[in-house]
Amino acid sequence: MGKIVAVGETFSASHHFSPDSIREFSTLAHDFNPLHLDADYAAADPRFGGLISSGTQQMSYLAALLATHYSKTAQPLGLEFDMKLRRAVHAGDDITVSWTVTGSLWKASLAGDIVSLDGHAVNQRGETVIAATAKILVCAKPA
Template sequence: MTTVDTGRSTAPAAGAREWQPPFTVGQVLEAPIFFTPDSVRAFATLTNDSNPLHHDADLASATRFGGLIASGTQTTGLLLGSLANHIFPENASLGLDCSFRLRKAVPADAALIARWTVRSIIPKPSLYGILVELDGGLVDPKGAVFVEANATIAVMPHEALKRPRPT
């Protein structure tokens, strides 16, 4: 997809330096994501997920998964949360939309990669920033896909959060 120019300026107030969007179309953003049996149990506990596949190693080892697996809440939360390190501390962001498809169970000892590709960048003058549409997923080093995702986030300079929305 291409960037859409609305023709409306996202220029800063007088005297401020011009803000530059931190992404380009086609850019790939990656971050390592590590799971451990302890983190899988702790995350499931924090989210009130009592599924024994996240807590009971003996039970889980007797299933087709062969051991503990991470909850979908943990895998999708870490994937979406991985975007933050590509934005902060230089910029602010707001999550606007996301969808996930869980393709494979994530073993409790997995070392995966959160990978996002910038699909489009759209100016958003009402937020003094841009909308970034991304396609992503959790993959292993060999390329096996565990989670597929799409997200739309608003990205802007921090000072934009203090400004009123234009009318």
């Protein structure tokens, strides 16, 4: 068996952050910061001026995209993630999360590729809200 993943491959997905989806995710994640749950409280905040999503929400979309993309044809396993939060995601924002494969090394002892990726989450204004790197193992799907 040889390489499964090609360097240069890119893939993305888009998500809309409604007030309800922000509150629901924050509650499920047990992140009870009122900036994610209480519209009146968040509107009075001078820094954000309205409801913002939990950072874990956009980070989870980035991580989930790797699993969703590769599990269609292979068996992925997350190894390392480094995510830097650059901007808040406000209620009403549309975010596109994307990954680009920057390296792929076949590891015979693991029967898969160790894959390095660069990722980003960008809002509808073209502003980067998260910059990320990841390392995952991608193996052939079990028969």
